[in-house]
Amino acid sequence: MRPIAPDLFVDGDPPRLIGGRHRESGRIVFPLPTGAERELYEPITLSPHGKLWSFTVQRFAPKSPPYAGPEPFEPFALGYVELPGEIIVEARLTGVPFDQLKIGMPLTLTLEPFRTDPDGVQVVTYAFGPARETA
Amino acid sequence: MTNVYIVGIGIHPFGRTPERTGLQQGIYAARKALEDAGLEWKDMQFAFGGSDAAGKADTMVSQLGLTGIPFINVLNGCATGGSALFGAYSAIKSGEFDIGMAVGFDKHPRGAFDPKPADWGLPDWYGETGMMLTTQFFAMKIRRYMSLYGITPLTLARVAEKAFENGSLTDHAWRRTPVDIDTILNSQMVSDPLTKYMFCSPSEGGVALILASEKKARELGAALIKLRAATVRTRPPGSFEVFSPALDIERGESATHLASRAAFEMAGVGPEDIDLAQLQDTESGAEIMHMAENGFCRDGEQEQWLAEGWSRRGGRLPINTDGGCLACGEPIGASGLRQVYENVVQLRGQAGARQAVENPRLAYSHVQGAPGLSAVTILER
Numbered sequence: 001m002r003p004i005a006p007d008l009f010v011d012g013d014p015p016r017l018i019g020g021r022h023r024e025s026g027r028i029v030f031p032l033p034t035g036a037e038r039e040l041y042e043p044i045t046l047s048p049h050g051k052l053w054s055f056t057v058q059r060f061a062p063k064s065p066p067y068a069g070p071e072p073f074e075p076f077a078l079g080y081v082e083l084p085g086e087i088i089v090e091a092r093l094t095g096v097p098f099d100q101l102k103i104g105m106p107l108t109l110t111l112e113p114f115r116t117d118p119d120g121v122q123v124v125t126y127a128f129g130p131a132r133e134t135a
Numbered sequence: 136m137t138n139v140y141i142v143g144i145g146i147h148p149f150g151r152t153p154e155r156t157g158l159q160q161g162i163y164a165a166r167k168a169l170e171d172a173g174l175e176w177k178d179m180q181f182a183f184g185g186s187d188a189a190g191k192a193d194t195m196v197s198q199l200g201l202t203g204i205p206f207i208n209v210l211n212g213c214a215t216g217g218s219a220l221f222g223a224y225s226a227i228k229s230g231e232f233d234i235g236m237a238v239g240f241d242k243h244p245r246g247a248f249d250p251k252p253a254d255w256g257l258p259d260w261y262g263e264t265g266m267m268l269t270t271q272f273f274a275m276k277i278r279r280y281m282s283l284y285g286i287t288p289l290t291l292a293r294v295a296e297k298a299f300e301n302g303s304l305t306d307h308a309w310r311r312t313p314v315d316i317d318t319i320l321n322s323q324m325v326s327d328p329l330t331k332y333m334f335c336s337p338s339e340g341g342v343a344l345i346l347a348s349e350k351k352a353r354e355l356g357a358a359l360i361k362l363r364a365a366t367v368r369t370r371p372p373g374s375f376e377v378f379s380p381a382l383d384i385e386r387g388e389s390a391t392h393l394a395s396r397a398a399f400e401m402a403g404v405g406p407e408d409i410d411l412a413q414l415q416d417t418e419s420g421a422e423i424m425h426m427a428e429n430g431f432c433r434d435g436e437q438e439q440w441l442a443e444g445w446s447r448r449g450g451r452l453p454i455n456t457d458g459g460c461l462a463c464g465e466p467i468g469a470s471g472l473r474q475v476y477e478n479v480v481q482l483r484g485q486a487g488a489r490q491a492v493e494n495p496r497l498a499y500s501h502v503q504g505a506p507g508l509s510a511v512t513i514l515e516r
Contacts, residue, residue: 030380062267067265080382082384089380
């Protein structure tokens with residue numbers, strides 16, 4: 001298994017996204033900036049629990065590139081999830097039927113297989129799914 | 136500083152024109168505008184022009200004439216045309232020039248736009264995982280808005296129905312056939328809650344406008360259409376824009392709020408004084424939200440506006456009288472100038488069957504584009 005990108009999330013129960021806290025203003029950002037800008041931010045792990053802020057369903061296959069998902073394409077839900085007191089992050093949504101998605105519903109971060117690369121390694125990305133009680 | 140007037144307008148019909156490149160459609164529009172003003176290219180003292188995906192505007196001098204004038208290329212997303220107009224307006228207002236052209240054109244392949252993450256300062260995974268589509272942004276912005284302010288899918292459909300009805304009467308429109316509410320609501324869901332007929336499609340077209348100082352405009356003797364305001368603004372903190380992997384919890388205003396307020400202030404008029412408006416309608420929800428962001432109604436009142444037909448021709452404030460992006464499609468570099476073209480046609484009383492208001496005095500245009508900028512004009516006859 002391989003994360004789709006480095007420094008995007010940390011595994012665990014539950015997993016957590018990695019954001020950045022601006023060292024002067026305290027503003028929280030996601031994802032953690034790369035390159036020269038990164039030094040301005042202290043890496044932090046974000047809350048794995050949040051509430052659905054808005055959502056839609058991607059009904060058709062996005063153009064490739066940049067899309068690099070599994071074939072054949074399956075529609076998927078995505079949305080913005082508000083992590084209280086921190087930030088609102090955009091994420092794929094998983095484990096909730098499309099017609100049961102509702103603004104305000106509680107959700108918890110999870111990791112899920114996204115695609116299998118030509119070298120046979122499974123690539124993992126983050127998504128929010130049904131709320132779970134976690135440590 | 137002089138007043139600025141629009142003395143010539145030209146358009147290449149929007150839609151699909153396989154026999155002409157985007158640049159050629161721009162040149163076509165430029166010639167039409169010159170013809171409309173009774174002028175020649177050699178009379179132009181400068182030009183601002185742009186396209187997002189159809190080449191460099193300044194290369195059109197090889198067709199129009201090598202007169203040596205400054206020709207400045209503009210590349211500003213959906214506000215490319217608005218920014219070209221702003222440049223031309225500022226050049227004349229400053230007193231430096233008496234007459235010049237703003238031109239915008241484009242030609243896009245079918246289907247959704249396919250941006251590259253690196254061009255937007257975004258990591259590759261954002262595009263790889265299928266989250267980098269403009270359609271998703273529009274759907275999520277209106278979904279949130281519907282939930283906060285009680286806007287229904289029927290109202291989204293009413294916006295599209297009005298657009299296609301207006302488009303059916305517009306000779307430069309692409310979609311010329313009315314579509315009924317049920318067909319719109321029941322068409323293929325593209326990105327919930329927006330169906331196929333609620334989205335505009337990338338298309339082709341070109342528009343050119345000739346701007347002149349007061350002195351020059353009076354010399355030419357045509358109908359005096361005055362640019363009372365032309366503003367461009369970029370996003371303030373907390374605005375919700377396309378291609379955002381995250382948003383601040385503290386939400387704020389949009390570039391539209393800023394550009395709109397600045398334009399009303401510059402013109403010394405208020406939303407209640409406007410007779411007709413062209414508002415960015417990339418999809419039905421955008422028109423609804425932009426009605427409020429531009430100050431024409433309060434959040435949530437659009438439900439009643441659309442039910443009562445207040446934004447139709449002959450209504451309280453006709454909106455997108457040529458069918459907007461929904462009926463004309465979206466050639467990125469040309470759309471903002473199309474709105475101004477339509478306003479001039481309406482102010483001159485030359486809109487024929489789609490004349491939205493009798494003897495209108497003030498017309499408003501608004502574009503909004505990625506990554507968060509907005510351009511507004513207010514014209515007066």
